Amino acid sequence: xxxQTENPQLGASGxxxxxxxxxxxxxxxxxxxxxxxxxxxxLALAIFFAIASPSFSRPNNLSNILTQVATLAIFGTxxxxxxxxxxxxxxxxxxxxxxxxxxxxxxxxxxxxxPIPTIAALGTATLLGxxxxxxxxxxxxxxxxxxxxxxxxxxxLNIYLxxxxxxxxxxxxxxxxxxxxxxxxxxxxVIIVIAVVTLLIGYLILRYTRFGRYIYxxxxxxxxxxxxxxxxxxxxxxxLTICGFTAGLAGIVSMGRLGSAQPQGVDDFLIDTIGAVxxxxxxxxxxxxxxxxxxxxxxxxxxxxxxLDNMPWIDIYLKQFITGVVLxxxxxxxxxxxxxxxxxxx
Amino acid sequence: xxxxxxxxxKNISKRFLGLQALDHVDFDLREGETHxxxxxxxxxxxxxxxxxxxxxxxxxxxxLLRGQPVHLHSPRNALDRGIGMIHQELSVMAELSVAExxxxxxxxxxxxxxxxxxxMNATAEEELxxxxxxxxxxxxxxxxxxxxxxxVVEVLRVMLSGAxxxxxxxxxxxxxxxxxxxxxxxxxxxxxxxxxxxxxSHFLDEVLRVADRITVLRDGRKITTVExxxxxxxxxxxxxxxxxxxxxxxxxxxxxxxxxxxxVSSLTADVFRDISLTVGQGEIVGxxxxxxxxxxxxxxxxxxxxxxxxxxxxxxxRRFPKNFSATxxxxxxxxxxxxxxxxxxLMDEAIFRNVTMPHLNRMGAMAPNLKRExxxxxxxxxxxxxxxxxxxxxxxxxxxxxxxxxxxxxxxxFPPKVFVMSEPTRGMDVxxxxxxxxxxxxxxxxxxxxxxxxxxxxxxxxxCDRIIVMSRGDIVAEMANExxxxxxxxxxx
Numbered sequence: 001x002x003x004q005t006e007n008p009q010l011g012a013s014g015x016x017x018x019x020x021x022x023x024x025x026x027x028x029x030x031x032x033x034x035x036x037x038x039x040x041x042x043l044a045l046a047i048f049f050a051i052a053s054p055s056f057s058r059p060n061n062l063s064n065i066l067t068q069v070a071t072l073a074i075f076g077t078x079x080x081x082x083x084x085x086x087x088x089x090x091x092x093x094x095x096x097x098x099x100x101x102x103x104x105x106x107x108x109x110x111x112x113x114x115p116i117p118t119i120a121a122l123g124t125a126t127l128l129g130x131x132x133x134x135x136x137x138x139x140x141x142x143x144x145x146x147x148x149x150x151x152x153x154x155x156x157l158n159i160y161l162x163x164x165x166x167x168x169x170x171x172x173x174x175x176x177x178x179x180x181x182x183x184x185x186x187x188x189x190v191i192i193v194i195a196v197v198t199l200l201i202g203y204l205i206l207r208y209t210r211f212g213r214y215i216y217x218x219x220x221x222x223x224x225x226x227x228x229x230x231x232x233x234x235x236x237x238x239x240l241t242i243c244g245f246t247a248g249l250a251g252i253v254s255m256g257r258l259g260s261a262q263p264q265g266v267d268d269f270l271i272d273t274i275g276a277v278x279x280x281x282x283x284x285x286x287x288x289x290x291x292x293x294x295x296x297x298x299x300x301x302x303x304x305x306x307x308l309d310n311m312p313w314i315d316i317y318l319k320q321f322i323t324g325v326v327l328x329x330x331x332x333x334x335x336x337x338x339x340x341x342x343x344x345x346x
Numbered sequence: 347x348x349x350x351x352x353x354x355x356k357n358i359s360k361r362f363l364g365l366q367a368l369d370h371v372d373f374d375l376r377e378g379e380t381h382x383x384x385x386x387x388x389x390x391x392x393x394x395x396x397x398x399x400x401x402x403x404x405x406x407x408x409x410l411l412r413g414q415p416v417h418l419h420s421p422r423n424a425l426d427r428g429i430g431m432i433h434q435e436l437s438v439m440a441e442l443s444v445a446e447x448x449x450x451x452x453x454x455x456x457x458x459x460x461x462x463x464x465x466m467n468a469t470a471e472e473e474l475x476x477x478x479x480x481x482x483x484x485x486x487x488x489x490x491x492x493x494x495x496x497x498v499v500e501v502l503r504v505m506l507s508g509a510x511x512x513x514x515x516x517x518x519x520x521x522x523x524x525x526x527x528x529x530x531x532x533x534x535x536x537x538x539x540x541x542x543x544x545x546x547s548h549f550l551d552e553v554l555r556v557a558d559r560i561t562v563l564r565d566g567r568k569i570t571t572v573e574x575x576x577x578x579x580x581x582x583x584x585x586x587x588x589x590x591x592x593x594x595x596x597x598x599x600x601x602x603x604x605x606x607x608x609x610v611s612s613l614t615a616d617v618f619r620d621i622s623l624t625v626g627q628g629e630i631v632g633x634x635x636x637x638x639x640x641x642x643x644x645x646x647x648x649x650x651x652x653x654x655x656x657x658x659x660x661x662x663x664r665r666f667p668k669n670f671s672a673t674x675x676x677x678x679x680x681x682x683x684x685x686x687x688x689x690x691x692l693m694d695e696a697i698f699r700n701v702t703m704p705h706l707n708r709m710g711a712m713a714p715n716l717k718r719e720x721x722x723x724x725x726x727x728x729x730x731x732x733x734x735x736x737x738x739x740x741x742x743x744x745x746x747x748x749x750x751x752x753x754x755x756x757x758x759x760f761p762p763k764v765f766v767m768s769e770p771t772r773g774m775d776v777x778x779x780x781x782x783x784x785x786x787x788x789x790x791x792x793x794x795x796x797x798x799x800x801x802x803x804x805x806x807x808x809x810c811d812r813i814i815v816m817s818r819g820d821i822v823a824e825m826a827n828e829x830x831x832x833x834x835x836x837x838x839x
Contacts, residue, residue, distance in 0.1 A: 207713075208712055208713055209711060209712055209713055210706045210707065210709070210710070210711055210712065210713050211711070212713060213706055213713045214706070217692065217703065220692045220694065220695070221689070221690075221691070221692050221693075223689040223690070224689060224690050224691060224692055224703070225703075226651065226672060227651070227672065227682065227684060227689065227690045228672075228676070228703040228704035228756070229671070229672045229673035229675075229676040229677075229704055229707075230673075230703075231671070231673060287692075287694075288694075
């Protein structure tokens with residue numbers, strides 16, 4: 001009556017299932033390639049800049065691109081988690097700014113030794129993400145609103161803690177993470193290592209854990225996830241907490257790179273992060289995308305920004321406008337490539 | 347041609363993908379008449395109604411409006427010609443005031459071009475009073491009023507936009523008995539203003555109260571049109587089913603031999619009251635009701651997905667705590683499939699992903715690899731005979747019947763004690779229906795309890811051992827499925 005009688009069947013069809021897998025793995029590859037449409041956009045853009053600007057493809061410049069997108073990559077990892085559930089986090093830039101300031105003040109005013117400042121900063125950021133998640137799910141408030149409010153709270157705390165001053169005495173861990181190099185002054189940048197490790201952990205969680213699968217389910221069809229017993233509220237709380245943590249980490253790294261804790265966070269980070277993640281192909285509606293897509297989106301974004309910088313004949317006052325136009329076109333191209341056009345017009 | 351006919355349909359035929367939905371149907375509607383359309387699900391009522399209201403504009407046959415041939419190309423166009431539709435699922439704006447809903451899209455303006463609130467509210471009050479509803483505050487949000495009042499407002503809104511013909515699709519299915527009475531008296535008022543009404547309903551006693559004439563459809567054909575005073579419920583049922591009524595004795599339900607697996611006692615929520623039922627080992631129990639009877643929400647409540655106020659649910663001797671979660675229900679042996687496949691499947695994902703969904707937490711913290719997942723899913727897929735039997739296929743590309751089999755297969759990897767299934771065969775062809783029924787019978791022979799919740803009499807009659815009939819939130823009958831037929835079920839509604 002129960003599982004026991006099923007087991008012989010399970011064993012017998014082991015061979016059948018292997019056959020089934022072999023049959024369709026080529027189809028899956030084709031599907032994957034179309035899903036990676038942004039990859040083609042990236043290649044096209046890179047080739048264009050390589051031809052148009054001699055300085056673009058120098059190794060030094062390529063490593064520059066990586067450094068430039070490293071902070072975004074850390075933000076982007078958490079943002080990918082949140083977007084995959086179909087939610088959004090508008091507080092990351094403000095939380096990052098606050099995290100830097102907390103670390104600097106714990107270091108400077110309380111004179112506590114490392115790693116306490118860093119832990120305090122990461123703890124604050126994680127806690128704020130957790131609060132956004134709990135408030136959103138408990139009271140059914142859209143994350144758009146809770147994280148917008150959280151953004152004001154974090155920015156407000158930052159101003160209060162800093163009293164409006166920029167702090168240039170930053171804790172050593174942040175300095176190492178943000179501007180250190182491994183193996184001497186010409187060595188590899190630590191910030192890139194941090195970004196890669198963060199992305200890798202994010203990738204492993206999304207790809208190989210049950211929690212990762214629940215994230216996709218929650219975003220793809222929330223009622224279906226609930227109907228199989230997934231606690232979707234818990235999933236939302238967790239992804240916002242993770243996003244808070246990565247925002248805190250990005251804040252510390254960014255502070256280390258700039259060499260100071262600023263009373264205003266860097267607001268550009270929010271738009272840049274969402275832009276890069278969505279450009280990579282992670283859907284704002286949830287359920288589709290992932291870290292691989294985010295990596296491509298980050299590289300696309302970095303290539304675009306850096307490539308324009310490397311074309312001296314472009315009016316610098318036009319650069320933002322061009323970035324916007326190329327971004328919009330890239331989004332359209334991605335959609336056309338992936339062959340998704342809605343039939344259902346409701 | 348009939349002098350007083352406002353609408354006349356001649357020889358209307360409509361095909362969908364090889365299915366003859368309407369086959370040379372004639373229909374006429376007289377001025378000031380209430381004309382009911384009755385028939386089983388799939389008899390062609392809604393197709394005919396959609397042609398009448400301009401939703402479908404490709405069909406064969408002639409559509410005469412006041413003697414003139416017309417071709418309505420949209421519902422908007424139909425409304426401009428004076429034909430308005432009141433939908434089964436109301437399309438009201440709950441946040442807007444009653445008056446705003448009444449004048450949606452054509453609010454009276456003052457000379458500055460702004461909305462003339464005073465005039466709008468006054469007219470709304472006046473019109474509602476004329477229909478016998480003077481106590482509705484037109485400035486309150488419509489959402490604050492019960493469904494029955496919303497329906498009245500919807501009727502009035504369609505009338506105020508100039509409709510002489512009102513099409514009502516199952517207007518009473520979700521209403522309380524008192525609200526039904528009010529709607530019926532509203533229809534009487536409308537008749538006095540010489541408006542014509544097309545009334546579609548499953549409730550034959552209601553049809554006989556409101557309609558002047560009744561047209562019976564069966565299998566896309568018009569069977570007959572009868573005068574209300576010349577017919578009765580029994581005759582209507584036999585016309586609808588196309589055979590003589592069978593007289594049958596209702597047998598009292600017998601207790602099943604096995605132990606009780608599911609015991610629901612005095613469960614009460616907003617849409618159902620004091621529901622008690624049991625499902626035994628190796629037993630299939632059906633809960634039958636018209637749409638709006640509350641039986642689908644009852645099924646959700648048993649699975650922890652609908653909040654109930656009082657009562658208790660016990661599964662295999664374990665009394666569930668109040669406000670238990672779906673996770674808890676699954677863990678303690680309940681499987682549930684909704685009436686909406688779209689809500690329960692990941693359409694863009696492969697079948698195996700959909701099958702393993704509820705069981706990931708039994709496989710450790712890591713997501714199972716592809717091979718492991720397919721190993722779990724493939725036998726289940728083969729056992730319910732999904733066509734083609736390949737767990738790698740995308741669910742969205744399967745037919746409705748095969749999608750439903752995936753929903754069932756999902757629970758086979760780790761079998762539960764009780765299956766609760768809402769509309770297990772809705773929208774399937776005959777072959778797929780039979781297969782799903784056979785799967786349910788197999789569950790019975792393996793000793794599971796099955797609760798089938800449906801609005802299709804065939805479904806419960808075909809497969810259930812015991813049938814419980816719900817009407818507007820109450821259990822009205824419970825009987826063994828011996829010598830039962832549709833006549834009896836339809837009369838109990």
